[in-house]
Amino acid sequence: TVKCGTDVVFENIKNNAAVSATGNIPDSDDCAGGIVGNLEKGTVKNCVNYGSVDGKGLKDSHLGGMVGNLSNGKAIMNNYQTSLEFTNCVNYGAIINGRRLGGMAGTAECATTFTNCINFGWIDCGISNAEIAGGINGFADNDTVAYYNCVNLGYVKGATYAGGIMGYCRANLEAVAIIDGCVNLGAVYTGSQCAGGIAGYSAAPITITN
Numbered sequence: 001t002v003k004c005g006t007d008v009v010f011e012n013i014k015n016n017a018a019v020s021a022t023g024n025i026p027d028s029d030d031c032a033g034g035i036v037g038n039l040e041k042g043t044v045k046n047c048v049n050y051g052s053v054d055g056k057g058l059k060d061s062h063l064g065g066m067v068g069n070l071s072n073g074k075a076i077m078n079n080y081q082t083s084l085e086f087t088n089c090v091n092y093g094a095i096i097n098g099r100r101l102g103g104m105a106g107t108a109e110c111a112t113t114f115t116n117c118i119n120f121g122w123i124d125c126g127i128s129n130a131e132i133a134g135g136i137n138g139f140a141d142n143d144t145v146a147y148y149n150c151v152n153l154g155y156v157k158g159a160t161y162a163g164g165i166m167g168y169c170r171a172n173l174e175a176v177a178i179i180d181g182c183v184n185l186g187a188v189y190t191g192s193q194c195a196g197g198i199a200g201y202s203a204a205p206i207t208i209t210n
Contacts, residue, residue, distance in 0.1 A: 008042040010035050010066075015047075020054040021061045021068075021098070030061040031068030031106070034093055038062075038069045040110075043085045048092070049121075055098025057127045062106035063098040064138075065091025065121055070108040084112040094122040099130050102138040102167070103152060111143040117150045119186075124157040133158035134167035134200065135184060141170045146178040154186045162190040163200035171203035181210040 013035055021030035031037040034049030044066050053068070055061030062069040070084050084105075091103045100106040103119025119135045132138045135152025137145065145166070152164045161168040164184025169177040177199065184197045194201040198208055 009045065010042065010047055011045045013047045015049045015051050017051045018054070019051055020056055021058050021063070029069065030055065030058045032061065033064045033066055033068040033105070034091065035066045037067070038071055039067045039084060040071050041083065043087070044089055045087045047089045049090070050092045052094040052096065054096050057097050059099060061098035063095050063101045064103070064105040065093055065095055065119065066104045068106050070105055070110055070112055084108070084110060086112070086114045086117050088115070089117045091119045091121045096122070096124050097126045099125070099132070100138040101125055101133045101158070103135050103154060105137050107139045107141070108137050108145050109141045111145070113146045113148070114150050115148045119152045119154050121154045123154055125159050130159040132161045132167040132200070134162070135164045135186060136166065138167040139170070140166060140168070140177055141172050141175055143174050144176045144178065145169065147180070147182050149181040151182065152184045152186050156186055157189045158200065159191050160193045161200035162188050162195045164188050164197045165199060166202070167200045169199070169202040169204045169206060175204035177202050177204060177206040179206070179208045
């Protein structure tokens with residue numbers, strides 16, 4: 001975990017190794033990503049992930065090709081300005097067996113922007129208590145999450161919500177979804193509720209253009 005207040009930059013990083021969640025911390029979410037597991041502030045730029053990211057069926061796992069979870073919990077308590085940016089990132093790895101999955105990020109709980117990001121990887125929740133999968137981002141919450149000129153070419157399967165770009169945006173706090181110039185060429189499937197070529201479902205205000 002990269003803690004809040006540390007405005008870190010991950011740039012020009014390539015991961016070839018398989019990554020998995022461990023489940024070693026009781027009563028805690030498990031976060032796994034090709035570049036970093038949990039990130040609270042910073043930038044991920046020109047990074048590539050080739051490795052699979054496996055949640056091992058853990059019920060509260062957040063998995064992403066770049067970052068598993070983008071968290072704002074401590075940011076709210078300490079009045080930090082939290083924001084994350086993903087630019088020119090590519091995921092080739094399979095993202096599997098978790099609760100919230102995305103080609104770039106499984107969960108985004110703070111203001112986040114994805115620009116020129118591409119997912120080629122297979123994304124499949126694969127477990128009975130799973131929820132959400134998205135080609136770029138699975139679950140968005142709390143603040144504005146924007147996707148500009150992003151592309152998904154991978155298969156996306158979520159248990160309840162699945163989208164080619166975004167899986168689900170919850171109507172919570174100041175949550176807003178902006179999707180502009182994005183393309184999905186992958187098959188999208190859900191076992192129960194909502195699936196969409198671009199977005200699975202948004203309870204928050206959403207704008208989809210171009």
